[in-house]
Amino acid sequence: MLNFNIDRQKCTGCGTCAADCPAGIISLEGGTPSIPADREKGCYRCQHCLAVCPAAAVSIFGCRPEQSLPLPGHLPDPVATETLIRGRRAVRRYREENLEPEFLRRLLDVACHAPSGMNARQCRFTVIDDRAKMVALRDELMARLSGMAQSGGFPAGLEFFQFFLAQWEEKRVDFLFRGAPHLLVVSAPQEIATPTPDCLIALTNFELYANSVGIGTVWDGLATLAINDLFPELRGRLGIPANHVIGYAMAFGRPAVQYARTTQHAPAEVHFV
Structure with missing residues (x-):
């Protein structure tokens, strides 16, 4: 069982979860996302639906969005x-x-x-x-x-x-x-x-x-x-x-040595096609 659940109070019916599902098994019939029983075996178990939902309305495998770490504003900056x-x-x-x-x-x-x-x-x-x-x-x-x-x-x-x-x-x-x-x-x-x-x-x-x-x-x-x-x-x-x-x-x-700076390697060997 996938235990795919939608919080209807949060769901806006935007269809983002269905559009991003790599297996294409999420249905929007009736305006609310669902996974028909005959499609469940096609699930990749990737949790894209849980991760992509902007309204935090999707749960699957017993995993709820509030248990996940938020991404916006929490990723390291490019220099770091x-x-x-x-x-x-x-x-x-x-x-x-x-x-x-x-x-x-x-x-x-x-x-x-x-x-x-x-x-x-x-x-x-x-x-x-x-x-x-x-x-x-x-x-x-x-x-x-x-x-x-x-x-x-x-x-x-x-x-x-x-x-x-x-x-x-x-x-x-x-x-x-x-x-x-x-x-x-x-x-x-x-x-x-x-x-x-x-x-x-x-x-x-x-x-x-x-x-x-x-x-x-x-x-x-x-x-x-x-x-x-x-x-x-x-x-x-x-x-x-x-x-x-x-x-x-x-x-x-735990290291017994601390390095003070990055090293300097030659540029990447790249072949553009």
């Missing part, structure tokens, strides 16, 4: 948005403290609003929420990497792990997690339309929001390879379903 995007850094120095559980949950709840192919919205956020767990995982992975190096070496194409392993053994440089207290692995079912892009978009949303509230992040390719390619049995231990594609891993936490 540009500064956030240009100023994002890959943080490799972190404070040795956990994020508060409520704060961590808010980061994830915001990130889950990322768009997904065909509005699948099936990304799974696997989170290590405690620094002690990260230290234990790091030590286990380092021991496994050392054992692999001693018993025949790394698989073809992953020989570069030898260099990073040496950095750990000789200098105690944590190349896997960079000392971050938390790790986020985003995965999605392999049978949906766009599992990997969905994961990457969700991580981008997470990163930008995290940076806006002072949390550092780093796209963790080495951890991704270690979990997904070198030691795939860890997937099950981390609770990642067997039918899921891992999009990427991201280490994060």
Whole structure:
């Protein structure tokens, strides 16, 4: 059931919800929006109708307009948005403290609003929420990497792990997690339309929001390879379903470094058609 409801005292019959419905299932017969029962299965579950109604008259799936955040007057200005995007850094120095559980949950709840192919919205956020767990995982992975190096070496194409392993053994440089207290692995079912892009978009949303509230992040390719390619049995231990594609891993936490300004990259490579 879609639970599509119209507040008749607020509805003006403007038809905006019907015009904006990407599935085209909202009817205006009788002047009041409705969704015939035989059209309900065509719903994309996008909530465009709730979001677009200028009179705040539409509710769907039990979601009411007064529970949503208003958009006019509340969006960041273009300069602030540009500064956030240009100023994002890959943080490799972190404070040795956990994020508060409520704060961590808010980061994830915001990130889950990322768009997904065909509005699948099936990304799974696997989170290590405690620094002690990260230290234990790091030590286990380092021991496994050392054992692999001693018993025949790394698989073809992953020989570069030898260099990073040496950095750990000789200098105690944590190349896997960079000392971050938390790790986020985003995965999605392999049978949906766009599992990997969905994961990457969700991580981008997470990163930008995290940076806006002072949390550092780093796209963790080495951890991704270690979990997904070198030691795939860890997937099950981390609770990642067997039918899921891992999009990427991201280490994060409160940074031990603050950057003072944006960097300056070359202009975008653009080809106009």
